[in-house]
Amino acid sequence: MAKWAAFPRPGEFRFDAAGVRRLWERLHASDAEPLPADPAVLEAWVFFHNGEFQQAAESGVRAGGAGITVANKATCIHANYLEKREKTRLDLFQEVAQRGDAQLKADPQNANAWYWQAYALGRYSQGISVAKALAQGLGSKVKDSLERTIELQPRHAYAHAALAAFHAEVIDKVGSLIGGMTYGARKETGLTLFEQALKLSPASPIVLIEYANGLVMLEGERRLKEATRLYQQAAAITPVDAKEWLDVELAREELQD
Template sequence: MAKWTAFPFAGDYVFTAASVKKNWERLHLGDAEPLPKDAKVLQAWALFHNGEFQKARDMGLKIGGAGLTVANKAACIYATYLEQQEKARLDLYMDVARRASAQAAEDPSNFNALYWQAYALGRYSQGISVAKALAQGLGSKVKKELENVIEIEPKHADAHIALGSFHAEVIDKVGSLIGGMTYGAKKDIGLRLFQDALKLNFQSAIGMIEYANAMLMLDGDKMMKEATRLYQQAAAAKPMDAMERLDVEMARVELEED
C-alpha cells in the first residue's frame, strides 16, 4: 500500500486517548460524533487529531464498528487536503463511499455513515466535474443523504456546510432555474444552511471558507468584500487539531490568491 503524504505540521498536535476524551465536545462540534466507549477507538481518533491520517485510517479499519467512522474521516480529510494524485484521491473517495454505504445499510441511524458517504461522493463529483456527476445522478444522492443526516442529527454543522455547498455549486454550474426545477437547489436555502452551520459551530474555519465560496458562486464580485472578510476570519482562527490546521492554511492560501 502506498505511503500517504505526511501532515506538513507533524508534532504540532499531541493528543492521547485521554486528551481526546477530555476535549471531545470541542473537537467534534462539526460532526456531532458520539463519544466512543472503546478505548481503542479513542486512540484511533488521537491519531487522526494529530494528523497521522494513514495510521488513523488503518487502525479504524482494523477495529471496525465505530472505528470505521475514524477511517472514513481520515481518508476523506487526507484525500481533500494532502493527496496530490487525482486518481488516488478519487479512489480514496470511492472506497469511503462504499464502506460508509455498507455501514448505513447495517445501521440507518448512523448519521456519520450517511455523512461520510455523502461527503465522499460530493468530493468525487467535484473531481470528475459537477455537471458530469449531476448527469450520473450523484447530486441527488448527495442531497438526499445530507438531508437525512440533518433530520437525524440537527446539530450536525458539517452536514449543513456540505448541503449549503451542494445548493451553491449546482446553481453555479446549471443556473438557478434548472438547478431549482431539476435538483431542488435554491440560493436562499443554501445561504441559510451556512448561517445555521456557523451558529452551531461558530469557530468552523471550513464553514467560513465554504460560505465565502458560495457567496462568490451565487452573487459574484459584489460579494467579494464579505467573502474576503470570511476568509480573513477563517485564516485567523485558532486550530485545535490537524484537520482544523489544514482548514486555516487553506484560508490563508485563498487570501494570498485574491
C-alpha cells in the same frame, strides 16, 4: 496500502486518549460525533487529531463499528488536502463511499455514516466535474444523504454547510432555473443553510470558508468583500487539531493569492 503523504507539521499536535476525551466537545463541535466507548476507536481518533491520517484509517477499519467513521473521515481529509495524484484521490473517495454503504447497512441511524459518504461522493463529483456527476445521478445521492444527516443530527454543522454548498454549486453550474426544477437547488435555501452552519459552529474554519465560497457562487462579486472577511476570520483561528490546521492554512493561502 501504499504509504500516504505525511501531515506537513508532524508533532504539532500531541494528543493522547485522555486529551481527546477531555476536548471531545470542542474537537467534534462541527460533526457531533458521539464520544466512543471502545478504547480502540478512541485510539484511532487520537491518530486522526494528531494528523496521522493513515494510522487513523487503518486503526478505524481494524476496530470496526464506530471505527469506520474515523477511517472514513481520515481517508477523506487525507484525499482532499494531502493527496496530489488525482486518480488516487478519486479512488480514495470511492473507497469511502463503498465503506459507507456497508456501514449504513449495519447502522442506518448513524448520522456520520451518511455524512462521510456524502462528503466522499461530493468531492468525487467535483473531481470528475459537477456537471458530469449530476448527469450520473450523484448529485441527488449527495443531497439525500446530507438531508438524512441533518434529520438524524440537527446539530451537524458540517452537513448544513455541505448541503448549502450543494445548492450553491448546482446553481453556479446549471443556473437557478434548471437547478431548481431538476435538482431542487435554491439560492435562499443555500444561504439559510450557510447561516445555520455558522450559528452551530462559529469557530470552524471550514464552515467559514465554505460560506465564503458559497456567497460568491450564489450572489456574485457584490458579496466578495464579505467573503474575504469570512476568509480572514478562518485564517485567524488557532487550530485545535491537525484537520483544523489544514483548514486554516487553506484560508491563509487563499488570501495570499
